[in-house]
Amino acid sequence: METVNFDDIFKSSILEKTSSFSIVDSAIGLLAAFFIGLFIYYVYKKTFTGVIYSHTFNISLIIMSMTTALIIIGISSNVMLSLGMVGALSIVRFRTPIKDPMDIVYLFWAIVSGILCGAGFIPLVIIGSILIGLVLILFGNRIKVENPYLLVVRYDETSIEKSMEHVISEHVKKHSVKSKSIMPGNDFEVTYEIRVKENDMSFINNISGIEGVKSAIMLSYDGNFTA
Structure with missing residues (x-):
């Protein structure tokens, strides 16, 4: 016959889940996403050739990298949470039109960088971001935009x-x-x-x-x- 003691009554499942992941690894992943987001911010500002520069859109690239990394860190330690997160994100609809194809490129870059940082592939995201940034800077500045x-x-x-x-x-x-x-x-x-x-x-x-x-x-x- 099982006995219930005082510790079992006040046992917290939150503390058990907290001990299942590393706080140091999570902090490193978020910091890496922040600095990669800053790099994306600089490249976007450097290569922007549109009519009106949107500072809020550029800031959102940093937040998107960190948010994506936070999600990946959370779901990587809990299978049930990952399934629930997929279901929650499937009902989200973004209705803001993005007319410039290059803006979509930067959004995808920020999301992929956040995923890799959250998964712990920090060397890969650093090397990839440097190469992508060099390509955008080299070719972006050489393209002469003919505004209609x-x-x-x-x-x-x-x-x-x-x-x-x-x-x-x-x-x-x-x-x-x-x-x-x-x-x-x-x-x-x-x-x-x-x-x-x-x-x-x-x-x-x-x-x-x-x-x-x-x-x-x-x-x-x-x-x-x-x-």
């Missing part, structure tokens, strides 16, 4: 369209009509996608100076347009 622009012109007569096309053709490398509409008051509005020559935007003054043109606006955009 939207040119929105509002005018009152269709007869001046040929004059606008002539001015645009002389000063830009490539252009195409994205939309054309009739505004209230019988005004017309046309939207061009253009590729400028060496960021030369002085031609917009020539367009606005055409008789009949009421406004000419240039906007930088990311390539997505809905008419």
Whole structure:
């Protein structure tokens, strides 16, 4: 017959689980994920070539590396916890659109680095991150990004369209009509996608100076347009 003593009543399962993993190894894994995240942060800031730099997105790469490492450290010592974590993560949906493919590369890099740090493959993640960072820095700085622009012109007569096309053709490398509409008051509005020559935007003054043109606006955009 089994006897129950005072220690059995107050036995804590939390203390038993705490002793099943190494605090030192966990701290080393999290610190490694933090420093790898800092390296990813520096490479992203160094190689960013987009229109608007997002500091919050860059900071999230560090947090993502550490969070992923924390998850891997936790589930590596408990099979039941790993199954529960998979089920919990399967219902998470991220609805923030990521339009730049390079941002997806950095997100994947941060997640993989966190997994490797949490699993204890710290030498592998250090070597891999250094090589990936060198490739991004070397090739990222050599890529000349040709930012597209939207040119929105509002005018009152269709007869001046040929004059606008002539001015645009002389000063830009490539252009195409994205939309054309009739505004209230019988005004017309046309939207061009253009590729400028060496960021030369002085031609917009020539367009606005055409008789009949009421406004000419240039906007930088990311390539997505809905008419």
